[in-house]
Amino acid sequence: MSSARNRVGIEMRMKADEQDVNKLSQGLAVEVSRFSEAWRIFRKNRLALWGMVIFILFFVVALSGLVLTYGDDPVLDPSKVRMPEKLLAPLSTVNREMVAPEDWPAFGVYLLGTDDLGRDVFARMMQGAWVSLTVGFVAVGIAVAIGLVLGGIAGYYGMVKVRLVYLLCAAALCAASVFLFSGQGRGAVYVSLGALFILGLSYALLRHGEDSLLYRVLSFDTIGVDTLIMRFVDIMLCFPAFFLILTVVAILPPSIYNIMVVIGLTGWMGTTRFVRAEFLSLREQDFVSAAKVMGISDTSIIFRHMIPNAIAPVLVSATIGIASAILTEAGLSFLGFGVPPPHATWGNILSDGKRFLFDAPWLTYIPGLSILVIVLSFNLFGEGLRDALNPKLRKR
Amino acid sequence: MFSFTVRSFFQKLVTLFFISVISFLVIYLAPGEPSQIDPLNPKFTPEDLQRFRQEFNLDKPLHVQYYLYYKNLFTGQLKSWKDNQPVMAKINERFLNSLWLFIVGTLITWCLSFPVGINAAINRGSFSDRTSTLLAYVLISIPSFFFAYILIIFVVQTFHVPVIGMQTFGMTGAGKLYQAMDRIWHLVIPSILGATGGIALLSRYVRAQMLEVIHQDFIRTARAKGLSADRVYYSHGLRNALLPFVTMFGLILPGLIGGSVIIESIFAWPGMGRMAFEAILARDYPIILTINFVAAVLVLIGTFISDLLYMVVDPRIRL
Numbered sequence: 001m002s003s004a005r006n007r008v009g010i011e012m013r014m015k016a017d018e019q020d021v022n023k024l025s026q027g028l029a030v031e032v033s034r035f036s037e038a039w040r041i042f043r044k045n046r047l048a049l050w051g052m053v054i055f056i057l058f059f060v061v062a063l064s065g066l067v068l069t070y071g072d073d074p075v076l077d078p079s080k081v082r083m084p085e086k087l088l089a090p091l092s093t094v095n096r097e098m099v100a101p102e103d104w105p106a107f108g109v110y111l112l113g114t115d116d117l118g119r120d121v122f123a124r125m126m127q128g129a130w131v132s133l134t135v136g137f138v139a140v141g142i143a144v145a146i147g148l149v150l151g152g153i154a155g156y157y158g159m160v161k162v163r164l165v166y167l168l169c170a171a172a173l174c175a176a177s178v179f180l181f182s183g184q185g186r187g188a189v190y191v192s193l194g195a196l197f198i199l200g201l202s203y204a205l206l207r208h209g210e211d212s213l214l215y216r217v218l219s220f221d222t223i224g225v226d227t228l229i230m231r232f233v234d235i236m237l238c239f240p241a242f243f244l245i246l247t248v249v250a251i252l253p254p255s256i257y258n259i260m261v262v263i264g265l266t267g268w269m270g271t272t273r274f275v276r277a278e279f280l281s282l283r284e285q286d287f288v289s290a291a292k293v294m295g296i297s298d299t300s301i302i303f304r305h306m307i308p309n310a311i312a313p314v315l316v317s318a319t320i321g322i323a324s325a326i327l328t329e330a331g332l333s334f335l336g337f338g339v340p341p342p343h344a345t346w347g348n349i350l351s352d353g354k355r356f357l358f359d360a361p362w363l364t365y366i367p368g369l370s371i372l373v374i375v376l377s378f379n380l381f382g383e384g385l386r387d388a389l390n391p392k393l394r395k396r
Numbered sequence: 397m398f399s400f401t402v403r404s405f406f407q408k409l410v411t412l413f414f415i416s417v418i419s420f421l422v423i424y425l426a427p428g429e430p431s432q433i434d435p436l437n438p439k440f441t442p443e444d445l446q447r448f449r450q451e452f453n454l455d456k457p458l459h460v461q462y463y464l465y466y467k468n469l470f471t472g473q474l475k476s477w478k479d480n481q482p483v484m485a486k487i488n489e490r491f492l493n494s495l496w497l498f499i500v501g502t503l504i505t506w507c508l509s510f511p512v513g514i515n516a517a518i519n520r521g522s523f524s525d526r527t528s529t530l531l532a533y534v535l536i537s538i539p540s541f542f543f544a545y546i547l548i549i550f551v552v553q554t555f556h557v558p559v560i561g562m563q564t565f566g567m568t569g570a571g572k573l574y575q576a577m578d579r580i581w582h583l584v585i586p587s588i589l590g591a592t593g594g595i596a597l598l599s600r601y602v603r604a605q606m607l608e609v610i611h612q613d614f615i616r617t618a619r620a621k622g623l624s625a626d627r628v629y630y631s632h633g634l635r636n637a638l639l640p641f642v643t644m645f646g647l648i649l650p651g652l653i654g655g656s657v658i659i660e661s662i663f664a665w666p667g668m669g670r671m672a673f674e675a676i677l678a679r680d681y682p683i684i685l686t687i688n689f690v691a692a693v694l695v696l697i698g699t700f701i702s703d704l705l706y707m708v709v710d711p712r713i714r715l
Contacts, residue, residue, distance in 0.1 A: 235411055238692040331539065331540070334539075334658065350541065
């Protein structure tokens with residue numbers, strides 16, 4: 001069987017070699033797709049390979065966790081309280097006399113023990129896996145989306161100057177939203193009307209009196225787009241990230257969506273910098289100039305030609321970003337500001353279990369080790385991707 | 397140099413202004429008011445609420461509140477809403493407590509990561525290199541609160557010493573030596589925890605930097621001259637690999653506040669992070685805002701120092 005498969009493999013390789021030879025004889029380079037080249041390098045990194053395997057396993061576990069713990073009568077019930085069965089060690093079987101049959105865990109065994117309310121830790125871990133996964137992916141998705149847009153604008157349109165009129169309008173709109181949030185609706189209306197007036201005025205002047213002094217003042221070039229965006233990045237980088245997230249999450253009403261959004265909104269600065277740097281270097285390259293000469297629209301150049309070339313560092317930082325988002329969520333849950341109960345997350349299982357550190361250490365070790373393994377796998381996978389996707393490192 | 401200093405100073409001032417505006421808006425515009433912190437308390441009558449709002453300027457328009465807040469901050473008049481104590485005095489007291497953790501943690505970081513990183517770079521691909529790489533990833537990935545509990549279990553069960561708090565209660569009558577030992581035991585675990593992320597990151601940086609340097613021509617020349625390996629690596633190599641780390645002195649300043657929230661809460665360490673956590677719980681806006689402001693100032697000072705050090709250390713860099 002295996003020899004047959006080997007023979008097929010050898011034949012295929014020979015066929016590929018024939019194609020290569022044909023290409024070489026025509027004076028063309030051997031075709032190696034970018035993906036297979038990256039995979040060849042990635043495969044050699046054993047740690048990264050393990051990281052990817054755990055990454056995929058975690059995906060499957062989290063998805064099945066969602067399915068198994070969802071609904072009114074789930075297979076694994078994470079919030080079923082069984083007072084006689086509290087603080088049981090992992091792998092202990094259910095006491096069939098004390099607990100009603102409909103309250104038994106799946107297969108009658110507490111795979112990972114029970115907590116201080118007799119809830120099945122295995123079911124809670126399965127539910128928490130889905131929370132960790134969604135928080136990581138949604139938060140990083142938000143961060144990457146903001147980073148791509150802002151970094152792309154800063155890198156591609158960086159030289160464009162912002163006119164005074166737009167700056168005024170933006171300031172007025174900011175002021176309007178501040179008024180709106182602080183409950184002074186009338187102020188918001190006035191200020192946004194003012195912004196509209198300025199915009200309309202400059203438009204009217206553009207049509208009729210281009211030489212007038214007012215038009216010249218309003219269309220005065222103030223500051224480059226690039227400078228504006230990168231200054232904003234600098235400002236955002238000055239905030240102590242975890243403290244800011246903690247403050248906002250504590251003030252907002254408790255909800256899992258708030259946590260995702262807040263982690264995403266405080267994590268886009270790195271992506272912006274990467275994308276801007278990539279765009280700055282890509283913009284000067286020949287294929288972009290060629291595309292411009294051919295009259296291809298800016299949108300098409302950016303989305304069809306530049307983003308695919310700039311995506312590698314973004315993917316890497318996103319993978320590592322998921323790891324840190326999961327850590328942040330666990331930290332918030334640990335401090336009591338995470339996903340509201342009775343929903344289980346790995347952070348709040350650990351936080352609830354810390355009171356029984358010496359009596360029921362599995363309540364600390366199981367969620368702690370799970371977070372460690374998942375975050376580690378994401379980090380290793382991300383680093384492996386960085387080595388595989390970075391052409392500069394290949395030469396070494 | 398002078399023009400850079402002046403320009404950079406004004407840039408940082410503008411940045412600081414925007415930071416103050418954004419942090420103020422984020423906190424004041426969030427739903428809910430500090431006066432609603434305890435709405436079910438029967439002793440908190442509507443009149444009290446009115447007085448509370450008046451006392452802390454909460455009934456004024458937002459821009460007036462902003463102006464009053466920063467005026468009070470800079471004139472030292474700012475009071476905590478919780479206990480009416482001056483904010484700067486409170487922060488000062490806690491700052492000194494955090495400083496101990498910070499200094500010991502930084503020392504541990506720098507003393508450990510340099511030998512580990514240099515060793516890994518010199519013996520690239522060896523067993524010790526791969527182990528230290530994996531260990532660095534583990535240290536980055538481990539949740540600090542989980543690591544804290546592992547260390548607590550280990551230290552308490554092995555050495556039988558108390559570790560929570562800054563010192564053991566009732567030690568005031570003991571001898572000086574006992575007191576000092578007690579303080580050191582209490583200091584060890586939190587500062588190791590504070591150093592874990594730093595050790596992992598810095599040792600990786602040192603390794604990368606050292607690898608880059610020892611593949612350059614002047615190292616080959618030094619080897620060809622017949623110098624001993626130690627001289628090549630430590631005298632010629634390390635000196636050139638050190639440049640980026642001199643500048644990191646400035647960038648570790650913000651570590652005084654960031655990241656210590658969880659650790660100080662677990663160990664009941666009366667430092668800045670714990671005060672920030674308590675202030676968040678009590679919705680004590682003046683303290684939250686001031687800690688945020690101090691953190692931003694530290695970041696800006698840190699980047700400024702590191703920029704200056706760049707120039708001093710490496711004359712090729714012009715800013």
